[in-house]
Amino acid sequence: DAGITQSPRHKVTETGTPVTLRCHQTENHRYMYWYRQDPGHGLRLIHYSYGVKDTDKGEVSDGYSVSRSKTEDFLLTLESATSSQTSVYFCAISGGPLQGSELTQYFGPGTRLLVL
Amino acid sequence: LAKTTQPISMDSYEGQEVNITCSHNNIATNDYITWYQQFPSQGPRFIIQGYKTKVTNEVASLFIPADRKSSTLSLPRVSLSDTAVYYCLVAGSGNTGKLIFGQGTTLQVKP
Numbered sequence: 001d002a003g004i005t006q007s008p009r010h011k012v013t014e015t016g017t018p019v020t021l022r023c024h025q026t027e028n029h030r031y032m033y034w035y036r037q038d039p040g041h042g043l044r045l046i047h048y049s050y051g052v053k054d055t056d057k058g059e060v061s062d063g064y065s066v067s068r069s070k071t072e073d074f075l076l077t078l079e080s081a082t083s084s085q086t087s088v089y090f091c092a093i094s095g096g097p098l099q100g101s102e103l104t105q106y107f108g109p110g111t112r113l114l115v116l
Numbered sequence: 117l118a119k120t121t122q123p124i125s126m127d128s129y130e131g132q133e134v135n136i137t138c139s140h141n142n143i144a145t146n147d148y149i150t151w152y153q154q155f156p157s158q159g160p161r162f163i164i165q166g167y168k169t170k171v172t173n174e175v176a177s178l179f180i181p182a183d184r185k186s187s188t189l190s191l192p193r194v195s196l197s198d199t200a201v202y203y204c205l206v207a208g209s210g211n212t213g214k215l216i217f218g219q220g221t222t223l224q225v226k227p
Contacts, residue, residue, distance in 0.1 A: 033215070043160070043203075043217035059216065090159045094215075102206055103148050105215060107159025 003027050004108040006091050012114045019078040021111050023091030025071075030095030031102060032074040034058075034066060036087040037110075043090065049074055081115045088112050119203045120204050125222040134191045136221050138204030141185050146208035149180060149187045154201045154220070163202075164189070191223075 003026035013019050023032060034046040035058075045058030047066040055066050063085060065077045078085055091108040095101055128134045140149070148167050156195035163172055166178040166187070177190040191198055200215040201220040 035217070042219045045216060071123065092159070102209060103150060103215070104162050104165060105152075105160070110157070110159055 003092060004091060004093055004106060006089075006108040006111050008111060009109065010112045011114065013081050014116050015082055016080050019081050019113065019115075021076045021089055021091075021113070023074045023076070025074075025093050027093060028071060029093040029101075029106075030071075031093060032068065033092040033094075034064070034074065034076045035090045035092065036060065036085075037090060038087050046076065046089075064113065077083070081113075083115050086113060086115045105114060120206055120218050122175045122202075122204055122218060122221045124219060125224065127224050127226060128194055130195055132195050134194050134198070134223060134225075136189045136191075136202055136204075136223070137186055138189070138206075139203070140206045142206050142209055143184050143206050147184075147206050148208065149178065149184075150205045150207070151176070151178065152190045152203045152205070154203065160203060160217070191209075194223075194225045196225050196227060199223060 005024045007022045031050055033048040035043045036046055037043050044060045046060055046064050047055055047058050048070040049055045052071055054067055067075045089111045092105040094105045148165055150165040151163045153163050154160040164176050164178045165175055166180055168180050170176045179188045201222050203217050203220040205215055207215050
């Protein structure tokens with residue numbers, strides 16, 4: 001399996017508090033992604049990165065910000081957590097050395113976030 | 117981006133071959149078709165990817181007709197452990213950042 005870790009794996013927080021989730025990769029892949037998964041909605045893209053300091057919004061980016069200061073780390077921040085952001089968050093990477101690999105994603109184990 | 121349509125759910129029995137079809141009528145010339153498998157409480161896992169005709173690996177086969185407007189994931193002789201959600205994605209290099217997952221197909225394998 002691709003070397004992707006997410007931290008924390010579980011978190012409980014209160015409404016209004018800031019929360020940062022970390023995704024760390026050891027594969028030197030160019031692209032990194034943050035998804036959330038909720039019952040009835042499948043996986044939805046929050047933000048993605050196509051290089052260090054290069055990020056863009058996905059389909060559900062409101063209330064989230066990201067940063068990528070190094071190739072291996074992609075941070076997702078909830079500036080002021082709300083109950084609607086209770087979800088499972090998955091990080092993914094793509095873009096290894098093989099041609100066409102940018103279209104093949106590898107996922108982390110996920111972070112379960114509960115906002116009370 | 118090519119929109120994909122899959123059946124919401126499918127049932128099968130152990131030992132049977134399962135075929136899951138994905139429709140993608142507006143697929144672009146440079147788009148590839150990729151399938152993922154997801155077990156409960158885990159992230160999706162890459163299964164297979166193809167551009168045209170047939171691709172086979174140790175897990176599955178992917179059949180793509182000449183018009184590429186659909187694709188079929190074939191799982192030979194499924195077991196209970198193949199119970200999972202299967203996602204079809206269509207994307208090209210130009211929209212790498214827009215790898216959008218649909219609802220997927222929930223496959224239930226029964227003994």
